[in-house]
Amino acid sequence: MAAFVIIGTGRAGSAVARLLVEKGWQAVGLFSRNGLSARQLAATLAGKDGEIIAGVPAEENLVTACCRASVVFLTVPDDFIATTAEYLAGIFARNSLSLAGKLFLHMSGSRGLEELLPLKEMGALVAALHPLQSLPGEGGEKVLPGAWMAVEGTGEAGERAEQIARLLGGRVFSLPAGGRVFYHAAACVASNYLVVLMDYCLLLMEKAGLAQEQALEAVEPLVMGTWSNLRRLGPEKALTGPVVRGDVGTVAKHLQALAAEGWDGFYRTLARAALELARRGGRIEGDKYTEMRKLLEGEKGQGGEKNEPGDHGPA
Ligand SMILES: NC(=O)c1ccc[n+]([C@@H]2O[C@H](COP(=O)([O-])OP(=O)(O)OC[C@H]3O[C@@H](n4cnc5c(N)ncnc54)[C@H](OP(=O)(O)O)[C@@H]3O)[C@@H](O)[C@H]2O)c1
Known part of the structure; x- marks a missing residue:
């Protein structure tokens, strides 16, 4: 059973968390900007899942949760992915933590792997997994299975991201290089x-x-x-x-x-x-x-x- 952390328990993050728990994964950390959505999600998952650290992304809690997890999802708004990755990298560096073998994923359709560079530079595996589906909040986990999912990542990172996409019921595909911005604009249309x-x-x-x-x-x-x-x-x-x-x-x-x-x-x-x-x-x-x-x-x-x-x- 894999353990995961979600940073950004909004529409996408909460749908993925619910579905992964349904599939037998363990949520060990749930975080959001003001902590409320993270605690609410933890309450719905509690009991199925053991102990969950939930709240604002404060350093000590992030460190504890990420140390227990093999996968960390950065499901914050697109514009905050890079700053969140940088913030995490700073925390891990200060605490001399090894990121070897840990997979960090974002779910943006418009952004590439460059957003996760600070984590990659510290030895983490990085990938992107974009579900081509609209997740409006309530019930998002029900519409993820069957959705096409664009996966980007090389070597082990790409393989593990693909496995996660398949576990979520996705139909995996990869985008041609340079196609991301048009692909995402098309998805918005x-x-x-x-x-x-x-x-x-x-x-x-x-x-x-x-x-x-x-x-x-x-x-x-x-x-x-x-x-x-x-x-x-x-x-x-x-x-x-x-x-x-x-x-x-x-x-x-x-x-x-x-x-x-x-x-x-x-x-x-x-x-x-x-x-x-x-x-x-x-x-x-x-x-x-x-x-x-x-x-x-x-x-x-x-x-x-x-x-x-x-x-x-x-x-
Ligand atoms: N929703 C969809 O249909 C959909 C589909 C495919 C992909 N995606 C991708 O999924 C990602 C998230 O989108 P979303 O629609 O789920 O957004 P959302 O519903 O607005 O949720 C964003 C989450 O990030 C948290 N957050 C915002 N700023 C933060 C910060 N600086 N530090 C920590 N947490 C922060 C928010 O906290 P609070 O809860 O406290 O506000 C919230 O939990 C995006 O990359 C998006 O492109 C979304």
Whole structure:
């Protein structure tokens, strides 16, 4: 049974901790910035798992916990990974602790192994393991199995990180060198910005008279059907609707109604992208394309774009 420490018991850290404990691993240290989430997580794991040091990442506790662990996860926000690694390296150096054979992992999709350099320089094994999944907090451990997991690490570090990814139920893959930033931007589009898109849809549904719960239920078959078309046909053929049909009058009606609320900016941006996708697929061209493009570009000041997408105020 392997023992592990989590530094950063937020959404990702707590999901990984719960799943590893479920798989028979032992949590020996849980830490967070103000200690609260770490203690709460420890309380849910206590009993299954023996003694857990939980709280703020104070030196003495970190040293005790990390000495007992074979794997340490740095699941703090991306911007704090490097400073956390540096802080840990300083502590281990001051206490003359050997890091040989200990694996330090971060779970960021956007950052590489350079973030963990101070630990590597002290003899630690370092790797990155990014689950391509959205972990919103509650129940994150249930959606980790089956997720694709990008693993980066060389030699023993890479092998052990891969084993952990498989234990979590991940489908392991590696990113081509230099691909990280685009990969992570793509992941944000697929998850975070899909939420933003659907939030906009819900705003319009509410204006149409459908409450959020009802609207979510109503659009689910539409969204899932579209997803299935996309998988089967690819984007160029899966696109349907007034833009690709060249129904300029319908799009003009949408714009008029949305502009009256100050909600047309996001629609125009998306519809322009749809128009270019339709053209790329050879599905709209010539005068129809030009007419639609003119409509979507609109006159300056014509749209009442009061709000940014997502910032539509209280319902
Ligand atoms: N959530 C996801 O969907 C997801 C998916 C894949 C990968 N990841 C990766 O997982 C990592 C963590 O993301 P997250 O979404 O779990 O973030 P999060 O929910 O905001 O959690 C961050 C955790 O780090 C702690 N923290 C913040 N600053 C700290 C510091 N200076 N020292 C010690 N602890 C600190 C926070 O403490 P408090 O609890 O006290 O605030 C919290 O426990 C990131 O690298 C992210 O890219 C996240």
